[in-house]
Amino acid sequence: MLASVGAGLLAASTTIAFVRTRGYDVPPEKAARLRNLSPWQYVVLSAVARRIAAPDVDDGSVPTADDVDVAGFLDGYLGNLPPDVRRDFLRLLAFVEHLAPLGCKLASRFTRLGPADQDRVLAALESSREGLLRGGFDGLKAMVFMGYYRDARTWKIPGYAGPFVSAKAT
């Protein structure tokens, strides 16, 4: 039951996304390089990544999701996923952009909300009563952190030394 309600919501958001894909600005050279995301999906994923991997300090010492281009990395990474999983991920982006804000009584696209409201939307998704949406959020979070903590510039946050193999040739 949960799965079917969640799946219905995700499918509905895909339909909406078909008609509301304008107003998303991506530099032409960037848009031309996208392999799995459309420009509007790239913008949504970038916005989500900005909040999920938001720095805990504002002094510029921590790379942002934009600095390490989380969405750009995930555009390529999506090619590793089976087609049905990739499709569900893209549906979830549409849901976050168009329907999830309504659940917080916010009549705006996710990408046009301020950071605090975006955090409200994501928090609502994280604790949604719909199991499929919570599971979807967990997947989105895992993907964003994959894109973020893969970059050596972020390793100072956990104090991680990185792989040994570059130093220890095999």
Next chain:
Amino acid sequence: MVIRGRDLDGDITLDADAVVIGTGAGGGMALRELARAGLKVIALEEGGYHPPSDFTQREDEMLPLLFQDAGGRMTRDLAIRVLQGRGVGGSTIHNTNLCKRTPDDILDLWRDRYAVSGCGPREMRAAFEHVERDLSVTEIPAGLRNPNNEVLRVGAHELGWKAGPLKHNRVGCQLSGFCELGCAYDAKQNVAKVLVPQAEAAGATVYADVEALRVVHEKGRVAGVVAAAHDRLGGPRAWVHVRARTVVLAASAVGSAALALKSNVPDPFNQIGRSLRIHPGAVAAGRFDRLMNSQYGIPQSYECTELLSFEEGSDARVWIVPAFAHPIGTASLLPGFGKEHMRAMRTYGNLAVLTAMVHDETEGRVTVSSDAAGRPTIDYIMNDADRRQLAKGLIACARLLFAGGAVEVVIPGIPPVRLTSPSELDGLRTDFVRPHGVPITAVHPMGTMRMGDDPRRAVVDSRGEHHFLKGLFVADGSLFPTSLGGPPQISIYAFALHLAKHVIERARTV
């Protein structure tokens, strides 16, 4: 010889005495044994063939290389992440080398309740001993125990709980701690290092990048396999037809059942894909006031069995071991997001993590999608008893962490359980474990084509051969009638070895 499907120039048709599908613990063992018996045997592996130099110790690169669905395989309701290997060596490439025999109580249970004959403790002993010699299994000495494992030892000692060191199959370990991403130092005594070379020496051929699509059968007998070779990007490259009168399924409890279903293998009692067990597990993280560096050293060298009994219906069905991850895996499990999450990530070096895995009684199911792809779908919703077990296990993990010196313990979830004193555990309700309530991971799928002599309850007989399709054998964790309550690799290796004589006998008589 290992041939990469990506290098094939065109469609091929092969003849063999037997074909093994999958090259994990079960498939690798079956392949070697059949080749050593003088049979012409071919293995088909859907993943790639990767030398240790491919293992870069980077999560973002190794997840797509070594795991099904790039590590993103989930149950249908997205509540449980199911991590499974792919590639020559299967899950033996990324596992942490834990070696435990199937408990005698479990073997007795299978004999008494599931009509499994000839596989009792006495009959299996030789196979276990053989496998342990093959894989150089030894106990991890105390001097090589890393801080995360030492926390478990100290915690169990302080609480007076049952615990002890574990055995592993590793030789020449460099203590890097990157085991779950493949060993760049080739220190794992796994299928790719040990069994595949031995099978090659005996004349076997392994086709990597070749996905079995269908087992061909006619008139109640196996006739071969239809497979597809993939190119470097996973796209179709060539058809591979194998004519063989004996087929061994060893593609994991998910893959073997899915292939049997796609192949319309006879199933008059609707048993294929049922009785899936997965050892669902979740974690508790302890923060220490000293640097732990839990990511280095040998993972999972110590266990706590205080809450583990193998009696059916027992109220103690939890196995506890350390479980540490690299930053991406850790970030996925820590609760929340944004600034608060990043603050938590700054404590990474001070964390120790324990996992509670349930010796589960929930019965899940593997089916396949109805579209042309026929992808496996995993349905598994933990029953109330197993949820209570997991909650008990997580609370026990928290007690162990505090007893081991943690100053704070977090059980990730929605909402997370945050504790600063073990006394807070006394009043903790156990209903926080519910679908999507805590992040659950499963790494041990078992039991979708279980063995037993009653064809109404088992897919294959006690020789591993399908009850209704002669020449079709199973040699992986699908065989197990119940959960094991511990790491499955030695059980899978040993059962594949033990049953291989029956496969050889069948292959020689057709």
